[in-house]
Amino acid sequence: MKLSFLLNGRPTEVDCEAQETLAEVLRARLDLTGTKVSCEVQVCGACTVLVDGLPVSACTLLAYEVRDRSVLTVEGLARPDGSLHPIQQAFIDEFAFQCGFCTPGMIMATKALLDDNPKPTDDEIIHFMDGNICRCTGYVPIVRAIKRAAAQIQQEKGK
Amino acid sequence: MMPLRRFRIHQAREIKEAAEMLAQFGDKGRLYAGGTELLLAMKHDLLRYEHLVDVKTIPGLDKIELKNSTLHIGSTATHRSIENSPLIREHFPVIAEMERHVANVRVRATGTLGGNLCFAEPHSDPATLLLALRAKARVQGSKGERTLEMDELVAGAYETSLAADEILTAVAIPLSAKPRRAAYLKFQIHERPTLGLALVLELDDGQNIKAARAVVGSVSPKPCRSDKAEALLAGPRDKVEKQLPHAAKALAEAADPVDDLEGSAEYKRHLIGVFLRRAFDRALQRPTAHG
Numbered sequence: 253m254k255l256s257f258l259l260n261g262r263p264t265e266v267d268c269e270a271q272e273t274l275a276e277v278l279r280a281r282l283d284l285t286g287t288k289v290s291c292e293v294q295v296c297g298a299c300t301v302l303v304d305g306l307p308v309s310a311c312t313l314l315a316y317e318v319r320d321r322s323v324l325t326v327e328g329l330a331r332p333d334g335s336l337h338p339i340q341q342a343f344i345d346e347f348a349f350q351c352g353f354c355t356p357g358m359i360m361a362t363k364a365l366l367d368d369n370p371k372p373t374d375d376e377i378i379h380f381m382d383g384n385i386c387r388c389t390g391y392v393p394i395v396r397a398i399k400r401a402a403a404q405i406q407q408e409k410g411k
Numbered sequence: 412m413m414p415l416r417r418f419r420i421h422q423a424r425e426i427k428e429a430a431e432m433l434a435q436f437g438d439k440g441r442l443y444a445g446g447t448e449l450l451l452a453m454k455h456d457l458l459r460y461e462h463l464v465d466v467k468t469i470p471g472l473d474k475i476e477l478k479n480s481t482l483h484i485g486s487t488a489t490h491r492s493i494e495n496s497p498l499i500r501e502h503f504p505v506i507a508e509m510e511r512h513v514a515n516v517r518v519r520a521t522g523t524l525g526g527n528l529c530f531a532e533p534h535s536d537p538a539t540l541l542l543a544l545r546a547k548a549r550v551q552g553s554k555g556e557r558t559l560e561m562d563e564l565v566a567g568a569y570e571t572s573l574a575a576d577e578i579l580t581a582v583a584i585p586l587s588a589k590p591r592r593a594a595y596l597k598f599q600i601h602e603r604p605t606l607g608l609a610l611v612l613e614l615d616d617g618q619n620i621k622a623a624r625a626v627v628g629s630v631s632p633k634p635c636r637s638d639k640a641e642a643l644l645a646g647p648r649d650k651v652e653k654q655l656p657h658a659a660k661a662l663a664e665a666a667d668p669v670d671d672l673e674g675s676a677e678y679k680r681h682l683i684g685v686f687l688r689r690a691f692d693r694a695l696q697r698p699t700a701h702g
């Protein structure tokens with residue numbers, strides 16, 4: 253099957269088979285290994301990428317599902333000049349990761365949250381991020397990073 | 412990684428075509444919606460299919476609309492689209508609220524109502540609430556259409572009464588003319604709920620409950636109600652309030668909870684009492700028209 257879609261803003265075409273997941277295609281066929289795979293059953297969120305702006309589990313979603321759609325992975329966040337996206341920067345500034353395995357998924361989930369709800373309350377953050385598991389940080393710095401990113405994005409918009 | 416075995420995907424353009432494909436593939440084929448349940452079972456090699464029939468390519472099958480005082484939710488509507496539907500928020504806020512707490516954001520964005528009901532996972536939240544709301548399942552197969560009650564559709568754990576070539580096309584929920592109050596509460600510590608409890612009350616006025624429907628889900632193989640419990644839940648509000656423990660007992664007897672990873676049967680019986688009272692309080696505090 254020939255699959256065409258928009259990947260991080262770039263028109264992309266790739267050959268793959270119907271049973272391949274989006275994570276397999278991204279990681280093995282397109283060498284984009286930023287998307288991590290852990291539980292493989294849609295529970296942990298390590299594999300979170302956005303399809304037409306909505307968060308999905310790339311570990312289980314068939315690549316077939318993204319035909320003619322737009323996919324955003326963690327590799328697509330940095331700006332063209334190489335500077336980090338405010339969400340990425342906020343995760344660094346708040347020490348919101350240790351081993352870092354959950355981080356690409358956390359960051360992509362945060363992107364989906366803030367695109368939809370630019371000023372989330374703590375409860376809204378916790379509800380939205382409920383399906384992204386971190387075994388290192390205890391979540392507190394992650395919530396802080398999300399709030400910092402939200403504020404930063406608001407500030408940049410205001411400029 | 413757990414690779415999936417090879418299969419082919421067939422894009423159905425209409426319901427009839429999907430039914431014909433399913434009839435043609437027999438045991439080797441299966442209907443495929445969001446894949447959030449089906450693909451997991453296939454990854455673990457619990458199910459094997461060579462052909463998946465995609466129903467998301469059927470135009471309009473995800474439609475949510477109000478027709479003849481009935482709310483129709485198309486079977487490929489995702490949990491997310493149901494949660495965010497203005498129509499559902501207006502007429503059945505209890506459904507939007509329930510959907511908000513199904514699974515996680517990713518599963519809600521991909522998983523469909525039809526897939527949830529047709530997988531008949533015993534911990535389904537929608538199956539429990541929809542039974543309480545007297546929803547009907549509209550089904551179409553290669554031989555024609557039929558309408559099922561929710562407790563007919565869900566036959567048991569992971570079991571529906573659908574024939575292999577039958578497709579759930581929509582769920583239809585009547586808007587009741589009478590003022591209704593409804594609540595859905597769940598208790599969850601793991602990935603799936605330990606208990607879900609739905610209560611729908613029809614009121615004459617603020618003080619008198621004309622009829623009640625109470626459904627408990629997750630505690631046993633399929634959502635369950637009890638005529639005896641519902642009789643105890645009707646009458647003057649004060650009286651019903653005193654009868655809540657008896658109603659909970661009747662509901663627990665009917666549901667016959669099982670011991671599993673989510674808790675012991677005894678614990679679940681206790682939870683039914685706690686959550687029936689909470690649902691009662693919640694339902695009566697909520698001044699919305701239908702749900």
Ligand SMILES: Cc1cc2nc3c(=O)[nH]c(=O)nc-3n(C[C@H](O)[C@H](O)[C@H](O)COP(=O)(O)OP(=O)(O)OC[C@H]3O[C@@H](n4cnc5c(N)ncnc54)[C@H](O)[C@@H]3O)c2cc1C
Nearest residue numbers: 444445446447448449514522523525526527529535536579
């Ligand atoms: C991590 C996780 C957590 C979850 N938590 C909850 C929860 O808290 N509460 C809850 O209620 N649910 C929960 N679920 C279940 C979730 O709601 C379902 O996975 C989802 O709705 C299934 O829809 P789908 O479109 O992906 O179905 P699919 O996986 O595509 O299909 C599931 C089954 O239904 C059949 N099917 C699908 N559509 C139709 C149709 N229209 N007609 C006939 N047969 C059909 C398929 O053939 C297949 O056998 C959870 C799931 C996961 C993975």
Ligand code: FES
Nearest residue numbers: 290292294297311
């Ligand atoms: S790897 Fe996809 S959700 Fe865990």
Ligand code: FES
Nearest residue numbers: 350352386387388
């Ligand atoms: S930083 Fe290690 S799992 Fe989150």
